[in-house]
Amino acid sequence: MILLGPDLTTAGFNEEINLNKSKALYVEYEVLLPGESDVHVEKNIFLGSAVKIELSCRLADKHSHMKILQVTWKKGNETIKHINKTEISWGIQLTVSENRKLGSYTCTVTGEKEFSVVFHLQVPQIAGREKPVVSYKGDSAILICESRSYTPIAWTWYMTNGSEQIAINDSLMLDKYVIDKADANVTHLKILKLTEEDGGTYWCEAAFELGKSKGKLKLKILSLMVPLKPFLAIVAEVVILITLIFVFELYSKKKEKRAEDEKEFDQIEQLKSEESNGVESNSARHRKV
Amino acid sequence: MAPRAGPPDGGWGWMIVAGCFLVTICTRAVTRCISIFFVEFQAYFGQDYARTAWIHSIVDCATMLCAPLGSLISNHVSCQVGIMLGGLLSSIGLILSSFATSLEHLYLSLGVLTGLGFALCYSPAIAMVGKYFNKRKALAYGIAMSGSGIGTFILAPVVQLLIEQFSWRGALLILGGFVLNLCVCGALMRPIALEEDRKTVPGLLEKDYVPEAQKQDLKRMSLCSPLIRTWSPECLCYCSLKEYDFLLMPGFMVLAVSVLFMAYGCSPLFVYLVPYALSVGVSHHQAAFLMSILGVIDIIGNITFGWLTDRRCLKKYRYFCYLFAVGMDGLCCLFLPVLQNFPLLVPFSFTFGYFDGAYVTLIPVVTADVVGTSSLSSALGVVYFLHAIPYLVSPPVAGWLVDTTGSYTASFLLCGFSMIFSSVLLCFARLAKKMKRTHLKSLSSDTHSKQHIWTNGAIAYSVTGELDQKDAEFLPVDTNSCSNR
Numbered sequence: 001m002i003l004l005g006p007d008l009t010t011a012g013f014n015e016e017i018n019l020n021k022s023k024a025l026y027v028e029y030e031v032l033l034p035g036e037s038d039v040h041v042e043k044n045i046f047l048g049s050a051v052k053i054e055l056s057c058r059l060a061d062k063h064s065h066m067k068i069l070q071v072t073w074k075k076g077n078e079t080i081k082h083i084n085k086t087e088i089s090w091g092i093q094l095t096v097s098e099n100r101k102l103g104s105y106t107c108t109v110t111g112e113k114e115f116s117v118v119f120h121l122q123v124p125q126i127a128g129r130e131k132p133v134v135s136y137k138g139d140s141a142i143l144i145c146e147s148r149s150y151t152p153i154a155w156t157w158y159m160t161n162g163s164e165q166i167a168i169n170d171s172l173m174l175d176k177y178v179i180d181k182a183d184a185n186v187t188h189l190k191i192l193k194l195t196e197e198d199g200g201t202y203w204c205e206a207a208f209e210l211g212k213s214k215g216k217l218k219l220k221i222l223s224l225m226v227p228l229k230p231f232l233a234i235v236a237e238v239v240i241l242i243t244l245i246f247v248f249e250l251y252s253k254k255k256e257k258r259a260e261d262e263k264e265f266d267q268i269e270q271l272k273s274e275e276s277n278g279v280e281s282n283s284a285r286h287r288k289v
Numbered sequence: 290m291a292p293r294a295g296p297p298d299g300g301w302g303w304m305i306v307a308g309c310f311l312v313t314i315c316t317r318a319v320t321r322c323i324s325i326f327f328v329e330f331q332a333y334f335g336q337d338y339a340r341t342a343w344i345h346s347i348v349d350c351a352t353m354l355c356a357p358l359g360s361l362i363s364n365h366v367s368c369q370v371g372i373m374l375g376g377l378l379s380s381i382g383l384i385l386s387s388f389a390t391s392l393e394h395l396y397l398s399l400g401v402l403t404g405l406g407f408a409l410c411y412s413p414a415i416a417m418v419g420k421y422f423n424k425r426k427a428l429a430y431g432i433a434m435s436g437s438g439i440g441t442f443i444l445a446p447v448v449q450l451l452i453e454q455f456s457w458r459g460a461l462l463i464l465g466g467f468v469l470n471l472c473v474c475g476a477l478m479r480p481i482a483l484e485e486d487r488k489t490v491p492g493l494l495e496k497d498y499v500p501e502a503q504k505q506d507l508k509r510m511s512l513c514s515p516l517i518r519t520w521s522p523e524c525l526c527y528c529s530l531k532e533y534d535f536l537l538m539p540g541f542m543v544l545a546v547s548v549l550f551m552a553y554g555c556s557p558l559f560v561y562l563v564p565y566a567l568s569v570g571v572s573h574h575q576a577a578f579l580m581s582i583l584g585v586i587d588i589i590g591n592i593t594f595g596w597l598t599d600r601r602c603l604k605k606y607r608y609f610c611y612l613f614a615v616g617m618d619g620l621c622c623l624f625l626p627v628l629q630n631f632p633l634l635v636p637f638s639f640t641f642g643y644f645d646g647a648y649v650t651l652i653p654v655v656t657a658d659v660v661g662t663s664s665l666s667s668a669l670g671v672v673y674f675l676h677a678i679p680y681l682v683s684p685p686v687a688g689w690l691v692d693t694t695g696s697y698t699a700s701f702l703l704c705g706f707s708m709i710f711s712s713v714l715l716c717f718a719r720l721a722k723k724m725k726r727t728h729l730k731s732l733s734s735d736t737h738s739k740q741h742i743w744t745n746g747a748i749a750y751s752v753t754g755e756l757d758q759k760d761a762e763f764l765p766v767d768t769n770s771c772s773n774r
Contacts, residue, residue: 134456142332180335188335227459234466238473245476 028054030089031107033115034063041117046124047096048150049209055119056091057107064088066111074106082107096121099211123208124150126215134220135194143217145204146186152206155179155187158214160201194221296662301479302421302429308477309433312372312414315379315471316407318440319464320348322448323399329457334392341392344400346681351404353677356412358405360670363413364532368478368666372410376471379406383465387458399461403468410471412673416666417478419657424599426657427607431595431650438588438646532667535660541668543718544659547711548652548672551615552679554707555645557687557700558622559583562638565697569629579634583642590646598651608719611655612712614648619708626698 031043047053059066064087071090073082082092090109094101102123108116126147135141145155157179158165168189170179180188191198199221205214296302327341334341363371382402389395415433422429451460535541562583566576594614598607621641628634653669660668687700 131453134454134459136456136458139458142335144332222455222459227455227462231462231466234463235469238466238469241470241473242476245473249476249479 025050026052026054028056029119030056030058030091031117031119032060033057033107033109033117034060034113040115042120043117044120044122046150047102047121047210048124048152050095050097052093052095053121054091054093055105055107056085056089057109057115057117058086058089059109059115063111063113063115066113068109068111070108070110072106072108072110074108075103080105096210102210123211123213124206126204126206126213128204128215128217132218132220134222137194137196137221137223139194140190140192141194141198141219143189143191143202143204143219144186145206145215145217147206148185150208151184152208154207155181156205156207157187157189158203158205160203165203191219196221296421296423297481298422298424302418304477305417305421305479306429306433308474309414309418310436311470312410312474313434313436314440314444315376315468315474316352316411317437318444319468320345320352320407321437321441322444323348325445325448325452326457326460329452330392330395333457336392344395347396347400348404348407350677350681351401352407352411353673353680355405355408356673356677357667357670359409359412360416360666362409363416364666368413368417368480369475371413372475372478373472374475375406375409376469376473376475377406378409379403379471380465380469382406383461383468387461387465406468406471410474412669413666414474414478415653416669419653419665420481420662427595427598427650427654428592429595430653431592434595434650435588435591435646438584438591441584442588532664533671535664535668536671538660540659540718540722543714544656545671545675547615547714548675549679550707550711550714551648552676553683554619554622554704554711556680556683557704558641560684561687561691561697561700565625565701566631566634568697571631571634575631579631579638582635582638583645586639586642587646587649590643591650594643594647595650598654607651607658608655608715611648611651612715614644614651615708615715616712617644618648619705619710619712622701622705622708625701625705626696 029043029045031041033041045053059068071082073080073090073092080092082090085091090107092105094105096102102121105119105121106116107119108114124147126145128145133141133143143157157168157177159168160166168177168179170177176192178188178190178192180190187204189202189204199219202217202219203214204217205212324342324345327338327344330336330341330344331338359371359375362374379402382398382405385398385402386395389398415430418429418433419426448460448464451463454460455463563576563580566579567573571579594610597603598610603610618641621637621644625637628637652672653665656668656672657665683704687704690700690703691697
């Protein structure tokens with residue numbers, strides 16, 4: 001399977017992804033030199049299983065007329081014999097079948113200027129969870145690790161005790177730990193009957209054909225009192241507001257009643273004074289409403 | 290307390306609007322934020338998305354289905370008690386959910402109990418706003434209904450933060466406390482006795498009435514008003530029948546059918562906009578942005594359309610503004626399958642969001658115009674009840690259409706036509722009414738009776754020839770009144 005990018009004139013990476021799950025055994029990666037901003041470029045390649053891989057570096061068009069003095073491919077200090085694919089591209093072919101073969105492979109092109117690219121061949125990384133998983137004393141917690149693009153062979157869970165990492169064996173402690181192995185790409189660690197000591201850092205390790213990779217998760221145990229405090233604060237606020245509103249309602253009702261009573265009193269007074277003055281009026285008495 | 294001549298249109302009314310705004314936040318916004326918990330529930334209970342999503346459907350459905358119950362309680366007991374009871378119930382539901390041990394437990398506590406609590410609060414609060422406002426009714430409703438948009442906007446990140454800090458159990462507990470604020474809103478809903486409550490508005494205006502039946506109606510309505518409480522069983526039964534007699538009104542029946550179709554058309558769009566956008570190549574960020582635009586423009590539509598339809602020039606045409614908003618939404622839906630990239634979907638979000646906010650504001654206003662303020666509470670209960678089944682049925686049907694046809698076109702076309710049908714139905718009903726009126730006018734013009742005065746010895750009414758709801762003038766002439774003193 002040859003993977004080449006679409007546009008060779010744009011600076012930058014010129015590659016296409018994929019390690020197909022359907023056992024594609026041959027992949028190629030080609031990088032254009034120089035990179036976007038730097039003369040030294042780095043590329044991460046994740047290998048889930050054994051592959052035959054060809055890494056190559058090619059000079060960008062604008063430098064294609066540069067006089068080339070030397071091209072070297074190295075892994076660490078060890079030089080690897082490369083092949084000249086074209087006038088301006090050079091590559092190496094590797095069979096990556098064991099952990100030893102993983103590492104950093106460098107291609108250095110020396111001429112008027114020196115360009116280099118480093119290919120980091122590594123096992124797929126497992127993403128842990130940055131934010132801690134929160135749970136309560138007596139409750140249970142579920143820690144999840146997944147590796148969707150590459151299927152691992154096995155999963156192992158580790159718990160940190162002080163500075164040591166202890167593997168969790170769910171068959172030994174059935175009522176405490178349950179590891180769900182239903183799906184090969186995902187692993188669930190369920191911890192029951194949580195206590196304060198269960199908090200801390202957990203590691204989920206995925207074993208691939210070419211090596212192992214770890215993801216980090218944090219577990220935080222809280223007591224029930226912690227959310228109870230904001231809850232009680234809100235309840236107190238509600239009770240205070242309701243009392244205030246009802247008190248205000250009673251007060252305004254009383255005020256209205258008092259105003260009405262005063263009005264009636266005034267009118268009665270007026271009628272009384274009119275009668276006592278003996279005011280005669282033929283017209284209809286108008287009540288001020 | 291002596292009954293007021295008309296709605297205050299201000300004063301304590303604004304506190305009612307604030308209360309209703311908070312009710313909308315605590316009910317609609319909290320319902321929308323429940324979906325944020327789904328990822329946590331899925332992980333904790335080990336269930337798939339479909340089973341967890343049932344919680345949201347149950348809450349929505351319970352809120353709408355039990356809406357008539359809410360209006361019943363607030364009519365017969367008191368609005369304050371009804372809403373405070375609702376607040377307590379939903380708070381208890383959320384608190385119980387924080388101790389859940391299984392998904393079924395959540396269905397009952399978070400789904401049924403909380404939904405029931407919300408139902409007891411939602412329609413009475415909205416009805417109360419209608420009682421306090423007349424001239425500025427649509428604006429008041431606009432502000433009150435904007436609570437769902439603003440609430441979702443603010444509550445979503447807050448809920449996310451709560452989940453991160455306290456996990457879903459703690460977050461549900463604190464949310465339960467927050468929802469207890471519904472009791473505060475309940476306390477704000479001071480009852481108001483309007484003159485209007487004593488006299489029936491609806492029966493009078495819908496048809497050209499025979500005086501005899503009118504007298505009886507008035508007597509009965511005055512018996513059944515909450516001011517006079519006679520708890521004998523026959524009277525109660527009788528009163529509840531009378532309370533729901535607006536159901537037989539042709540205007541209301543047309544409104545009810547149109548609401549069914551409108552609710553059917555609008556609900557799948559919120560569910561399927563993001564998946565559709567993703568399927569045509571829009572990125573996750575842009576799709577989320579589309580939803581945000583929808584939410585924010587919804588709020589703007591609420592308030593501006595409310596303010597607009599309160600203007601004197603548009604007030605008479607509120608009905609048509611409502612059906613215009615629904616029709617525009619339907620039209621947008623019809624165009625959606627053609628919009629295949631992000632720059633085209635943005636104006637869609639703007640238009641759909643604006644008119645969605647617009648018609649949501651006008652639903653209580655139009656209902657009040659059709660049935661009158663005294664029956665508004667019960668009528669709103671029925672209208673929201675009619676939202677429930679389409680909300681429940683429509684998204685799965687749309688999903689099934691997407692699965693069988695392989696594209697979103699069929700389901701969006703169905704939604705669009707459903708909403709356009711709803712608006713066309715309303716238009717035809719209004720035209721039919723106008724034609725009937727002109728026909729009747731031509732009949733009655735020979736008798737020259739423009740004014741009909743009925744007296745039952747105590748209260749006399751006069752209704753001028755114009756049979757339109759808003760133009761009817763009541764001149765209560767109380768023959769036993771003050772002039773004799």
